[in-house]
Amino acid sequence: MTWLLIVRVLGTLSCVLAIVASWFVARRNFGALKESPTISIGIATLSAAAFWKLSAFVAIVALPVATIATANYHTFVGIHEVEACSQCHVMRPMANDLHDPSSDTLAARHYKNGYIPTGQCYACHADYGFSGDMAAKMEGFRHLARYTTRTYEEPIVSRTRFDNQQCLKCHQHKTAFESVHVHHDVIERLTSSNMSCLNCHGRSHPTRSSRTPGSPEYQALVKPPVFAEGDHE
């Protein structure tokens, strides 16, 4: 929460300063600055041309770079929270199912057993974050473009094969995992994602049919999710 406040304060400062500085730069006639008198700022005295060129650098380069850096906090860090994912209504079925104590999906079982205390979506879909690869970033931008232009159909379907490393990074080499003999028989196929963990462990999220508009479960699945305090990082 503290980071979010810092981002908001810094982001607001850089945006407001960029707007004000750009307003003055836009009105400036740079060609006529040679005849202007010098400008005194504290202990420094600058020619008007030097002052306005420095102001232009601050307004058009420095402040926009600061704004991009702070606002991208939401793009790369804010998305770690389930609340951020479920702002897109097509993701609400996953968030509602996650919080449903009667659900037996893999995601719901992880949540109700407290296996992942915070950032539950991101824990298994970490490719989207700052450490993810370029392909995941491009896929994220594609999702954003499709959602904001409403060029998608429900139920949404994943185009990519799920990387089993997202499961194995927690489970592999743990006693519970290693004690199951069949894991040793298929470990190569699991590590290369040629075999899905879901083959034996059940579906991860609600079925496509339940997420289809008009299905009996649809309205309950797409209602705005309620978040507990512990859901936040």
Added chain:
Amino acid sequence: MNELRWEAWAVMLASVVSLIYVWSPGPYPMGAFTFIAQPLFLVAIASYAWKVLKELRSKRVL
């Protein structure tokens, strides 16, 4: 240096979009920031850099 009028207006517009995104990070503000504000910032910075380079060359600094 040439005028920096449209670059300054581009920065103002992009900053307004960014300000909305900073306070309300929903999918639509995120889309506007990603596909409108950031490209506007980058085009303004590139145009500014090009004008500075041209002026430095005209004054034989570079």
